[in-house]
Amino acid sequence: MDKNTMFHKFVDFITAVHQITNEMTKDVRPETITHVQYKILEYIAVSQPVTLSKISECMHMSMPNTSRELRKISEKQLCEKITDTEDRRKQFIRLSEKGEAMMNEAFKRIETRFMHRIRNASEEELEEIDRALEVLQTKVFYSNKLL
Amino acid sequence: MDKNTMFHKFVDFITAVHQITNEMTKDVRPETITHVQYKILEYIAVSQPVTLSKISECMHMSMPNTSRELRKISEKQLCEKITDTEDRRKQFIRLSEKGEAMMNEAFKRIETRFMHRIRNASEEELEEIDRALEVLQTKVFYSNKLL
DNA sequence: TCCCTTAGTTATCATTTGATAACTAAATAG
DNA sequence: CTATTTAGTTATCAAATGATAACTAAGGGA
Numbered sequence: 001m002d003k004n005t006m007f008h009k010f011v012d013f014i015t016a017v018h019q020i021t022n023e024m025t026k027d028v029r030p031e032t033i034t035h036v037q038y039k040i041l042e043y044i045a046v047s048q049p050v051t052l053s054k055i056s057e058c059m060h061m062s063m064p065n066t067s068r069e070l071r072k073i074s075e076k077q078l079c080e081k082i083t084d085t086e087d088r089r090k091q092f093i094r095l096s097e098k099g100e101a102m103m104n105e106a107f108k109r110i111e112t113r114f115m116h117r118i119r120n121a122s123e124e125e126l127e128e129i130d131r132a133l134e135v136l137q138t139k140v141f142y143s144n145k146l147l
Numbered sequence: 148m149d150k151n152t153m154f155h156k157f158v159d160f161i162t163a164v165h166q167i168t169n170e171m172t173k174d175v176r177p178e179t180i181t182h183v184q185y186k187i188l189e190y191i192a193v194s195q196p197v198t199l200s201k202i203s204e205c206m207h208m209s210m211p212n213t214s215r216e217l218r219k220i221s222e223k224q225l226c227e228k229i230t231d232t233e234d235r236r237k238q239f240i241r242l243s244e245k246g247e248a249m250m251n252e253a254f255k256r257i258e259t260r261f262m263h264r265i266r267n268a269s270e271e272e273l274e275e276i277d278r279a280l281e282v283l284q285t286k287v288f289y290s291n292k293l294l
Numbered sequence: 295t296c297c298c299t300t301a302g303t304t305a306t307c308a309t310t311t312g313a314t315a316a317c318t319a320a321a322t323a324g
Numbered sequence: 325c326t327a328t329t330t331a332g333t334t335a336t337c338a339a340a341t342g343a344t345a346a347c348t349a350a351g352g353g354a
Contacts, residue, residue: 001270001273001277003265006276007262009277009280010261010280011193011254011257013280013284013288014168015193016284016288016290017161017288018165018168019288019290020287020288020290021165026207034339034340034341035340035341036340036341046162051301051302052301052302053300053301053302056302058166061341061342062342062343063301063302063303064302064303064304064305064342064343064344065341065342065343066302067301067302067303067304068303068304068341069341071303071304087301087350087351088349088350088351089300089301089302089349089350089351090301090302091301091302107158110158111154114157115150115154118150118153118286118287121286123148126148126150126153127148128282128286129153129282129283129287130148130153130156131279131282132278132279132280132282133157133160133279133283134156135275135276135278135279136160136276136280136283137159137163139265139272139276140167140265140276141160141163141164141167142163143163143166181311183311198331198332199331199332200332203332208312210331210332210333211315211333211334211335212311212312212313213332214331214332214333215311215333216311218333218334234320234321234331235319235320235321236319236320236321236330236331236332237320237330237332238331238332
C-alpha cells in the first residue's frame with residue numbers, strides 16, 4: 001500500500017466530507033444566531049455540560065471572545081450557566097430548553113438529509129458503511145488527547 | 148442495521164473529521180493571507196484551472212466578494228488570471244509559481260502529520276483504511292451534482 | 295497571611311467577512 | 325442591429341470576528 005497515494009485519497013476524502021457536511025448543514029442555522037454561535041451551540045449540544053475554558057480551547061477561540069459569544073447566546077436564552085459548587089470560578093454550561101429545541105430541530109433536518117443520502121443502500125452496504133466509519137474513526141481520526 | 152444509531156455514529160464521525168482536520172491544518176496557513184484566502188487557494192490548488200464563478204459557487208461566496216479576495220490574492224502574486232481566448236468574459240485562474248510553492252509547503256506539512264497519524268498501522272490496516280475511505284466516499288460522501 | 299495561579303469578564307480596536315447596488319464588457323438571441 | 329444574458333468589477337456599508345489589555349473573584353501553596 002503506497003502511503004503517498006493514500007495521502008491523496010485522504011485529501012480527496014476530507015474535501016468530500018467538508019463539502020457534503022456544508023451542504024447538509026446549509027440552512028439549518030436560524031438567522032437569529034451567527035455562524036460561530038451555531039458552532040458553539042453544536043459543540044455544547046454534544047459535550048454538555050462543559051466549561052467556558054473547554055469551549056474556548058476546543059473551538060480555538062480566545063477566552064474573551066468565547067465569553068462574549070456565550071453572553072450573547074445566554075441573552076438569547078439558548079444556554080444556561082451554572083456555577084460549580086466545588087469551585088465557584090467554574091461555570092458549567094448547558095443548553096436551555098429553548099436551546100435544546102433549536103438544536104434538536106437542526107439535527108433533525110440534518111438527519112433527514114443523511115437518511116436521504118443512504119436511502120438506496122442495501123442492508124449489506126449499511127453494514128459496510130458502519131464498519132468503515134469505525135475503521136476510520138479508530139485508525140485515522142482518533143484524538144490523541146494527552147489528558 | 149438501525150439507521151438512527153447510524154446517524155449518531157455519523158455525527159460523531161464528522162465531528163471527529165472536522166476536529167482532526169482542524170488540528171492537522173493548524174499553523175499551515177502563512178500569516179500573510181487570511182483564512183478565506185487560504186481556503187480559496189486550497190480550492191484552486193486541487194481544481195485549477197477554474198473560473199471565478201466556479202470558485203464563487205463552490206465556496207458559497209458572492210461574486211463581488213470572491214472577486215475582491217481574488218484580487219487580493221493576485222496582488223500577493225499567489226495566483227494568475229488568464230482570460231479565456233474562446234470567451235473573453237471568462238478568466239481561468241491558477242496558482243502562480245509562488246502560490247504553488249506556498250500550497251506545496253502547506254500540503255507537505257499536512258502530509259507529515261497524516262503519516263504520523265498512520266505510522267503504527269500495519270499493512271492490513273492500511274488496506275482496511277483504504278477500503279473504508281472508498282466505501283464512505285462512494286456511499287455516503289458522494290456528490291450529486293446535476294451537471 | 296500574602297502571593298500566585300486559574301476562570302472568567304469587560305472594554306476597546308482593527309480586521310475580516312458578508313451583502314448590496316451600480317457598473318463594464320463580452321457573448322448571444324431575436 | 326438591438327436587447328438580454330453572462331462574467332466579472334468597483335465601491336460602500338454593516339456586521340462578525342480576532343486580538344489585546346486591564347480587570348474581578350476564587351482557589352491553592354508557602
